Amino acid sequence: MSVTRAMFDEVMVPNYNPANIIPVRGEGSRIWDQEGREYIDFAGGIAVSCLGHCHPAMVNALTEQANKLWHLSNVLTNEPALRLAKKLVDATFAERVYFANSGAEANEAALKLARRWALEEHGEDKQEIIAFHKGFHGRTFFTVTVGGQPAYSDGFGPKPGGVSHVEFNNLASLEAVMNDRTCAVMIEPLQGEGGVVPGDDDFLKGVRELCNRHNALLIFDEVQTGFGRTGSLYAYEQTSVVPDILTTAKALGGGFPIGAMLTTQAIAAHLKPGTHGSTYGGNPLGCAVAEAVMDVVNTPEVLHGVKEREQWFRDALTKINEKYDVFSEVRGRGLLLGAALNDKFKGKAREFLTAGAEEGVMILVAGMDVLRFTPSLVISDTDIQQGMARLEKAVARVVAANQ
Numbered sequence: 001m002s003v004t005r006a007m008f009d010e011v012m013v014p015n016y017n018p019a020n021i022i023p024v025r026g027e028g029s030r031i032w033d034q035e036g037r038e039y040i041d042f043a044g045g046i047a048v049s050c051l052g053h054c055h056p057a058m059v060n061a062l063t064e065q066a067n068k069l070w071h072l073s074n075v076l077t078n079e080p081a082l083r084l085a086k087k088l089v090d091a092t093f094a095e096r097v098y099f100a101n102s103g104a105e106a107n108e109a110a111l112k113l114a115r116r117w118a119l120e121e122h123g124e125d126k127q128e129i130i131a132f133h134k135g136f137h138g139r140t141f142f143t144v145t146v147g148g149q150p151a152y153s154d155g156f157g158p159k160p161g162g163v164s165h166v167e168f169n170n171l172a173s174l175e176a177v178m179n180d181r182t183c184a185v186m187i188e189p190l191q192g193e194g195g196v197v198p199g200d201d202d203f204l205k206g207v208r209e210l211c212n213r214h215n216a217l218l219i220f221d222e223v224q225t226g227f228g229r230t231g232s233l234y235a236y237e238q239t240s241v242v243p244d245i246l247t248t249a250k251a252l253g254g255g256f257p258i259g260a261m262l263t264t265q266a267i268a269a270h271l272k273p274g275t276h277g278s279t280y281g282g283n284p285l286g287c288a289v290a291e292a293v294m295d296v297v298n299t300p301e302v303l304h305g306v307k308e309r310e311q312w313f314r315d316a317l318t319k320i321n322e323k324y325d326v327f328s329e330v331r332g333r334g335l336l337l338g339a340a341l342n343d344k345f346k347g348k349a350r351e352f353l354t355a356g357a358e359e360g361v362m363i364l365v366a367g368m369d370v371l372r373f374t375p376s377l378v379i380s381d382t383d384i385q386q387g388m389a390r391l392e393k394a395v396a397r398v399v400a401a402n403q
């Protein structure tokens with residue numbers, strides 16, 4: 001069967017609008033489309049492919065597990081899930097792990113757990129969940145309602161209640177609405193989809209203190225920032241804040257769908273048998289791959305390498321900007337970087353993305369005003385340099401087109 005992009009419009013639900021090319025192969029930070037055209041990948045499947053494409057450690061773990069055992073359901077536990085959970089517990093503040101299949105599911109579990117904890121520990125009045133404008137937590141109805149972009153949650157009928165939003169990096173706006181009825185605060189330590197905006201350390205510290213004062217749980221959504229992306233296994237390690245619940249997905253599986261919620265023993269105890277679950281969560285294939293990814297990522301070489309690569313990216317973007325004057329700032333942490341477009345190019349992020357793909361480099365946007373970079377954590381210097389040379393050509397074209 002010959003497969004074309006036109007088929008997408010014939011057989012798929014139109015909730016996505018993918019690019020015209022169809023990639024068929026990937027290796028490291030390069031991908032090739034049906035025509036054999038090569039692209040350098042600075043997008044990493046939206047912060048997922050943390051070891052690039054087809055890393056031998058992932059391929060070996062997947063094929064080895066594929067020849068042993070694929071699936072059991074949670075009627076039985078399995079060795080890869082237990083090994084991965086043990087490694088996550090050993091490496092973080094957490095004492096208990098719940099496995100899901102995606103970031104949204106990990107967040108759904110976190111929100112349900114917070115509500116159940118509050119009900120059992122403090123009674124029915126403690127239900128309010130506070131989150132932040134422009135935050136993003138997934139697309140289930142609960143998580144998308146907690147996310148701070150109403151355009152994503154409007155138009156689906158009555159929303160789950162007890163959810164309010166305040167301004168990110170503005171402690172006073174949180175303090176104004178927080179009280180003893182607050183059950184949890186959900187926050188990305190660095191807003192990804194919302195424009196690559198890091199939470200200030202003082203702000204995050206203040207959020208922690210307010211949660212303590214009002215007996216509310218602090219949930220860090222590290223779906224995008226986690227698993228080495230910012231230069232530590234989790235971003236909270238670089239702040240002075242420890243959350244009560246942390247969610248992780250994306251890079252956790254390096255491209256295999258898996259998510260997890262991490263928490264303490266005392267909080268976890270509120271999800272008693274039967275209260276929550278998933279057929280696939282903790283699937284042996286996903287856990288075997290994630291364990292292999294973790295063995296590579298959670299090492300000083302790779303984590304230190306993220307900081308080194310961050311500098312290479314920043315230097316290259318600064319050089320492009322010196323020549324073309326398109327960015328107002330480059331922000332973010334580690335290999336979750338955003339180049340904010342200056343006033344002249346505001347609203348035109350997609351033009352840069354499209355020109356980039358035409359020049360053979362894949363980038364992302366975060367909203368209409370920010371170019372986002374979430375490459376492999378082990379991308380080579382050569383790939384960065386060549387990718388940036390292609391990006392420079394793309395920038396030159398967009399600048400010329402907007403003269």
Ligand SMILES: Cc1ncc(COP(=O)(O)O)c(C=O)c1O
Pocket residue numbers: 046102103104105107136137138139188192193221222223224225249250
């Ligand atoms: C911070 C954050 N949370 C949750 C999600 C949702 O994850 P998933 O798409 O795996 O459900 C995303 C996805 O972009 C995210 O960036």
